[in-house]
Amino acid sequence: MNGTATVDCKRSGKTHTFKEFLASKGLRITPQRLAIFEAATRKREQFTAEELLKEAVMIDDSVSRATLYRTLPLLLEYGVLRELDVGKDYKFYLPNQDSDIFQTQVICSDCEKIFEVEAPFLEWYGKTVSEKLGMEVETQRLQITSSCLKRGNEKVCERRCS
Numbered sequence: 172m173n174g175t176a177t178v179d180c181k182r183s184g185k186t187h188t189f190k191e192f193l194a195s196k197g198l199r200i201t202p203q204r205l206a207i208f209e210a211a212t213r214k215r216e217q218f219t220a221e222e223l224l225k226e227a228v229m230i231d232d233s234v235s236r237a238t239l240y241r242t243l244p245l246l247l248e249y250g251v252l253r254e255l256d257v258g259k260d261y262k263f264y265l266p267n268q269d270s271d272i273f274q275t276q277v278i279c280s281d282c283e284k285i286f287e288v289e290a291p292f293l294e295w296y297g298k299t300v301s302e303k304l305g306m307e308v309e310t311q312r313l314q315i316t317s318s319c320l321k322r323g324n325e326k327v328c329e330r331r332c333s
């Protein structure tokens with residue numbers, strides 16, 4: 172299995188730490204879990220669980236759908252991904268970026284592409300309305316669904332391609 176060897180040879184700090192994370196939870200470090208982790212960390216844009224499955228299988232063809240769905244919550248807990256529910260019957264996953272600036276998501280209703288836009292005023296808004304109640308913000312979410320203005324006659328969203 173070539174894919175497994177690739178993962179094992181890759182001594183990146185991230186992979187090592189994920190192994191420690193698995194061990195700390197009393198979970199076995201399997202080539203399948205590492206392949207899923209590897210596939211997820213290669214992603215730069217949004218993806219679905221099924222898309223991740225395809226890429227994980229290319230790294231290690233013994234990755235099953237069941238393993239993928241059991242591993243996804245671990246990746247979320249470990250913090251490399253975020254889950255995004257946009258009201259569809261499937262969820263999107265986004266790589267977690269290290270950004271100090273508050274971001275909000277704008278979802279194109281034509282192509283489902285998710286844009287992350289810096290919106291520091293929203294962080295201020297959350298804090299301000301919470302403070303009025305003497306409370307502190309724990310989480311804050313805002314999703315905006317927009318139509319892509321650049322959509323052509325063929326109903327193909329141009330932003331998707333860029």
Ligand SMILES: [Zn+2]
Nearest residue numbers: 279282319328
């Ligand atoms: Zn679009």
